[in-house]
Amino acid sequence: MYASTKEILEKANKEGYAVGAFNFNDLEFLQAIVEAADAENAPVIVATSEGAMKYLGNGDPFRGARMAYEMVRTFADSVNVPVALHLDHGKHLEFILYALRTGYSSVMIDLSDKPFEENLEGTKKVVELAHPLGISVEAELGKLAGVEDNVSSRESVLVDPEEAKKFVEETNVDFLAPAIGTSHGAFKFKGEAKLDFERLKKVKQYTKIPLVLHGASMVPPEKVELANKYGAEIKGAKGVPADALKKAIELGINKVNVDTDLRITFMAELRKYLTENRSQIDPRKILGAGKDALVEIVRDRIRFLGSNGKA
Numbered sequence: 501m502y503a504s505t506k507e508i509l510e511k512a513n514k515e516g517y518a519v520g521a522f523n524f525n526d527l528e529f530l531q532a533i534v535e536a537a538d539a540e541n542a543p544v545i546v547a548t549s550e551g552a553m554k555y556l557g558n559g560d561p562f563r564g565a566r567m568a569y570e571m572v573r574t575f576a577d578s579v580n581v582p583v584a585l586h587l588d589h590g591k592h593l594e595f596i597l598y599a600l601r602t603g604y605s606s607v608m609i610d611l612s613d614k615p616f617e618e619n620l621e622g623t624k625k626v627v628e629l630a631h632p633l634g635i636s637v638e639a640e641l642g643k644l645a646g647v648e649d650n651v652s653s654r655e656s657v658l659v660d661p662e663e664a665k666k667f668v669e670e671t672n673v674d675f676l677a678p679a680i681g682t683s684h685g686a687f688k689f690k691g692e693a694k695l696d697f698e699r700l701k702k703v704k705q706y707t708k709i710p711l712v713l714h715g716a717s718m719v720p721p722e723k724v725e726l727a728n729k730y731g732a733e734i735k736g737a738k739g740v741p742a743d744a745l746k747k748a749i750e751l752g753i754n755k756v757n758v759d760t761d762l763r764i765t766f767m768a769e770l771r772k773y774l775t776e777n778r779s780q781i782d783p784r785k786i787l788g789a790g791k792d793a794l795v796e797i798v799r800d801r802i803r804f805l806g807s808n809g810k811a
């Protein structure tokens with residue numbers, strides 16, 4: 501069923517587990533994510549970035565938003581588990597308006613690279629637009645390390661828990677993504693993986709709302725190896741360690757954003773399939789090989805987060 505992100509995450513917050521928010525840019529990823537959630541009897545959030553909206557609309561993001569909504573709606577209506585559609589890293593008001601107009605379940609307004617007051621005011625405005633429509637809002641405080649959304653910030657600026665308290669009180673935002681040391685992509689840590697759990701604990705104490713972990717991919721070494729074996733060149737990839745992710749969930753993370761794990765898995769399995777099936781020209785077979793592997797990795801992540809059986 502098509503669902504409210506807020507309801508999904510409030511339940512997760514009350515019961516102490518996390519729900520996966522998986523990004524998609526095409527039909528195959530969406531099919532795989534919904535199939536995995538259904539098989540695990542799990543609530544799930546599917547997300548489009550602004551880039552995904554453009555891609556799905558073949559250059560026209562409003563068309564892409566409608567495409568995303570109609571596809572998700574069709575799939576959601578055909579399963580019994582809650583499926584919510586979320587706009588990930590909304591940075592431009594027009595994209596947020598496209599999402600609000602087409603019926604997304606929730607939007608993220610990401611003004612984390614702006615000064616605190618500007619982030620607060622901008623978030624407040626989006627909340628005022630979204631809440632009357634029954635749509636919930638996520639915002640971000642602090643910056644992710646490394647390259648985020650084509651904006652590179654040299655070093656991570658982690659969330660300030662006191663600021664988080666004020667931010668949530670004044671904006672009435674539904675979910676908050678506190679920067680605690682993760683980053684997007686396959687290269688998260690140069691040396692040892694370090695997350696700031698003390699900060700996370702305080703942010704939860706002060707806000708009590710569902711918290712979001714961005715850059716939460718674990719970057720499975722076996723998939724990186726598989727990709728490299730079949731011609732990829734990925735060196736020094738490192739994700740969030742399993743125990744760190746577990747601990748973050750224990751301390752109050754309820755939405756876990758995963759994109760890179762799916763990208764690597766899909767790419768690795770496509771390489772393998774194409775190499776081993778050199779005469780194959782049927783796109784359903786080729787993309788299907790990637791899709792089957794996506795179902796497995798998403799089921800795996802759902803179980804890890806503890807949202808299996810929570811539909």
Ligand code: TD4
Binds near residue numbers: 552684686713718758
């Ligand atoms: O928010 N996300 C997903 C980011 C998606 C970026 O999409 P574009 O390439 O279209 O900008 C995450 O936090 C995922 O983190 P991960 O650890 O999977 O990279």
Ligand code: CA
Binds near residue numbers: 610611612644648
């Ligand atoms: Ca950001």
Ligand code: ZN
Binds near residue numbers: 684714715757
């Ligand atoms: Zn993110």
